[in-house]
Amino acid sequence: RMVTKKSHLIGVLVPDISNPFFAQLFLGIQDVLHAQGYVALLYNMEDDEQRESSSVADLIRRGVDGLIIASSAFSNQSIYAALQREKLPMLVMDQKNETDLVDAVQTDNFDGGRQVGLHLKKFGHRKVAVVLPENPTVNVRKRYEGLASIYGDDILRVTGALSVTGGQQAVKKIINSDVTAIFAINDLIAFGLYMGLKEAEKEIPADYSVVGYDDIDACKYVTPALTTIAQPTFELGQEAATMLLKRLSEPGREPEVKMLPVKLVQRFSVAPLK
Ligand code: RIB
Structure with a gap:
């Protein structure tokens, strides 16, 4: 892989795009990437280990500049491999938990x-x-x-x-x-x-x-x-993309972890115990 040449492609890995949560998250990611001239490639991972390794190989072949990983099917092993061999910048979030090696954004x-x-x-x-x-x-x-x-x-x-x-x-x-x-x-x-x-x-x-x-x-x-x-699903996606782009421009920084707050929205599905 030519590390000097930028593709302006970012791979985004989610576990289940049929869930509107991940659609909204992707829209937030795309919002920031698009504004900066990047294109997001969406990969639906499900829980499929096989698909994981083929997706990683495919992303690397396509020369992505970085990865946003929300899917747990993407194992730490694959992260380490991609980091070591390809020096591929990445950010983990949601179902993919933090490692000391890469940036992360989570909600509380x-x-x-x-x-x-x-x-x-x-x-x-x-x-x-x-x-x-x-x-x-x-x-x-x-x-x-x-x-x-x-x-x-x-x-x-x-x-x-x-x-x-x-x-x-x-x-x-x-x-x-x-x-x-x-x-x-x-x-x-x-x-x-x-x-x-x-x-x-x-x-x-x-x-x-x-x-x-x-x-x-x-x-x-x-x-x-x-x-x-x-x-804050859309904002979470925006934050993920912002952090990854920051990593692309400053590769040497220490990995960073951000945490966003959540809040209860009261509607009509809870009643007092009779
Ligand atoms: O709805 C999908 C769930 O899986 C969300 O709660 C999200 O946080 C993910 O982990």
């Missing part, structure tokens, strides 16, 4: 989970279910830990993928328990809970309070409108 996931816990406590809920993947990435696990900092052992942990189906499938276990509130670790899971609870003839928030995470647009349009933790 622990605080997000904690805010959910405080909110549900305030409404009198004593037992909460949390729906999250079986092997959660670090960002998602921190949300769980934030909730646990408020609820301790009074949490029913239910496994579900970060998707509508994941939420829908979690319902059976929840309605056979004594919880009164549910923390969906992302909004898609919350929408799946809406579907599953409706099938089970349960009402939100009369029978179950539900809180999501992300604040994708659809939260406003579902009934009841979903109370959720808002990530």
